[in-house]
Amino acid sequence: MPLLSFNQVDFSVGGPLLLDKASFSIERGERICVIGRNGAGKSTLLRLIEGEAVPDDGQIVREDGLRVARMRQEVPAGLAGSVFDVVADGAGDLGHALAEYHRVSHAEQVDAAALARLHERIDAVQGWTLESRIEGLLQRLALDGDAAFDALSGGSKRRVMLAQALLGEPDILLLDEPTNHLDIPSIAWLQEFLAGYAGCIVFVTHDRAFLRALATRILEIDRGQVSSWPGDYENYLRRQEERAHAEAQANAEFDRRLAQEEVWIRQGIKARRTRNEGRVRALEAMRRERAQRREKEGQARLRVAEAGASGKRVLRAMEAGKRYDGRWVIQPFDFTLMRGDRVGIVGRNGAGKSTLLRLLLAQEKPDAGSVEHGSGLEIAYFDQQRATLREDWNALDNVAEGSEYVEIGGRRQHVLGYLQDFLFSPERARAPITRLSGGERNRLLLARLFARPSNLLVMDEPTNDLDVETLELLEEQLAAYSGTVLLVSHDRAFLDAVVTGTLAINDAGEVEEFVGGYSDWERQGGGLGRRHAPPAQASAAAGAESKPAATLPASTPERRKLSYKEQRELEQLPSRIETLETELATLQATMSEPQFFRQSGERIAETQARLQALQGELETAYQRWEALESGG
Template structure:
């Protein structure tokens, strides 16, 4: 029996129905990904499922005793106090009594009357078992109940709010953008946790890798209609494309027939003879049907205002060190950023990614070492906290700042038309930005950013709250960007699709550099973990690393056996193969050190980096295989 069922549900916020005749059921153990464009109604559907909203028409049925918890997209304004208090609040009044008892019993001076009063309330509600559940939930999510909620990072706050949603042991867990502000390590942890979650899960996410890892069913909201697609993301993409093609063909056939009927009706009085009245009525019905058709929401049309080219060297850092309150953030870090580089910064929350960005941009002075900025730099900065948006201005004022038009690559464009490229209707463009959703605010910040001429683009978590279609278009835009890109992101697919190299905060002030994106870093990381911060020069790339050496030792300790003929031939050929790979890697690395290398197009540089990473991984594998066979 379904846990929650929606039957013929309508919901409107003014204008066309946001959700129309929705039929949906949620079964035990399902993991449903809820997808759709920004503003399509995903969060609204979540609130209907949780009971926070009531439908205008239709019915939402919940099986008797079903418990539903929702993790909101933003941190609630009323969340405060100790972590224990915030988590216990997920139990309602009983949770507040437990939090009160917790504080009274841990106070230096115990108010015995108040303690007895709250204790009697808890006993009357048979609530002591729930006190233990709060403790177990804090332990499971590795949270300190005594820590102040306000002092936590954004990622840790999300973990606390997840604990609050889980403490009531819900049958249905609703998660709205759960990966926002989480670092990659926390996202991996959350994936693992939710895979082991026994209840039903409904989640909204922009993180495509997270979606692919978890979803057992896709539910799409498109122009008010809710469609269910059993299976994983790949199956959804294939079947959705087939449906859209069929829909486009049917619409084209209908429009052609309507155009023919419009020609017929204009032929004059002959079309109004009695025997043709039925045809006239059908034409009126067709006109009505066409007027009610809700066309698919268009795609964002992004274009960056490029500035004149910067110098070849954009940033040069030599032996940079920086610390704060006795903690080393960066230690002995050197790098050169060339024009056209697209560099991703990876690291846990609080590891110093933003600090390193400020050092590289000259906003912070290093404690040691030297940083030189190149010539003719024009920097555009995307702030993950959207601090560059003025809350007392609307979208037009935030982008144009009093002007009627913006200039994009030498061509003036009216600000209303420019904002329409970012899917803002004139009405939404004039609305106070306090009324904009998270996705709309991100699109507005992108519009403001791209209206500034730049040759160095710095983006700190630009993917939060954007829908998949906009993410893919942003990837294309950044791939074609003629300047230099510094990108902080925890979106693994986005990093893979955009950057050509990564800088990784590895802890204790160590900063590593790797060729390629996130997946390339994962492939290289085991072979380089023991030499953090070192440059991948041709000399050290040709040597077996500590991880490979460990494999050699393990293989040597294994019992010896006689090799087959095929294995013997493989062992004979491996040294030659290793030598060839080492020679190629050395040549490609030397090629990257030549100034002319960075005059290539961005696609050529990316392909070179990807090939170098592939060969390094093949070399590492060859060393391990040689060790196994030789042992």
């Protein structure tokens, strides 16, 4: 029997239904990821599962005694007290009594009378088992129960909220964007923890690496329809593409038949003499069906206004370092950024990534060494704190700043049309910025950023709150950008897709440079250290070390010198890979066109066979490149 079932559930908050006749079930042991566009209703679905919201129509059937807990997208404001207090708060009155007992028993001067009263109260309801569960959770999540909650980092606060959600031993654990504001080690730890969790998990995330590692089923919300896709994310992507193609064909056939009937009804006297009233009623039904069709929301079209080329050397740091309160936050390092480079900056929360960014941009003055900028730089800066958005302006004013037009790629475009490319309707474009969601604010900042001509894009956590489709479009745009990119991100898939080099900051403030994205960095022996240990333990261990770990493990064999033939092969492989990728992209674009499937079956089969062969050749080329790079 399912833990929970939705039967023909409708829900709206004004306007089109967020959920339209939604029907699905949740079984024990599943790890279900809910995906959909920003505003599609993902968080609403979690609220309905929890019981915080009730459907407008239909029925939600729950198993008797079902326990559901939700970790919200944002840490609630106003939480205070110790970590133990906040976790215990999830258990109601008994939790409050245990929190008070914990506070009194840990005070410098213990109030024996108060302690005895609390002990008796907890004893009466056999509440010590709950205390044992709290202590066990704190140990599993590497949390200090006596630490002040409001003094914790954002990532540690989210671990406390996870402990609070787990306290009730829920049958269904709901997680809304659990990786937001976590650094890569914390995400990796959470991923491993949830993979071993015995209960059912329903989660919303934009982190594709996290999604791929955990999901056993996908629930997609698209124009009010909820569809279930068994299997992993890759299976969903394949089947979604097939469904989109079938839907487009079905809609085209329906529209063709409707157009024929509209011609027939307008044929005049000759047609009216033989008019079939059943056919007239069928036409009216077709008109109603067409009017009710909800078209797929437009896809964002991200385009960057590019300035003229900068100098060949964009910037150079020479023994540059930054110190706060006598401590090196960024130890002196050397680094050169060349035109066309796309470099990612990674490190734990608090390691100094944003400081490093400001140092390279000359917004912070180095306490050692120097930073030199090349000629002709036009910088566009995406700020993590969204400080460049004016709260007293609407979206239109934030982008236009009094002008009616923006110039993108040498073409003038009205600012309203430009904002529609970023999925802002005219109404949303004129709405106060305070009414925009986190995802809309991020898209607005991208719109503002991309409207400024630049040849150096600097982005500090650009992926927060963006849906997966917009993320993938941003990746494509950055890959096509002819300028230079410098970005900070905790999104492993995003880093792998965009960057060509990585700057890693360790806990000692040392900056190391690696070739490639996040996965390349790990393969080269990098990593933020003890990724699978709870972050608090990892940080403590790192702090106890007198020296950072070596770049490569001690067991790494000495690199073999390549022969002349192998060296030539290594030099030629990048252009070979680029040629294969270009042909593959062209072939995929051809196959996505509706007319492709109107060809003969033989021609379709030939093209699909070529696609598979190309994918195999590309994988082999990458493996060979990696082997030669490592001295194989």
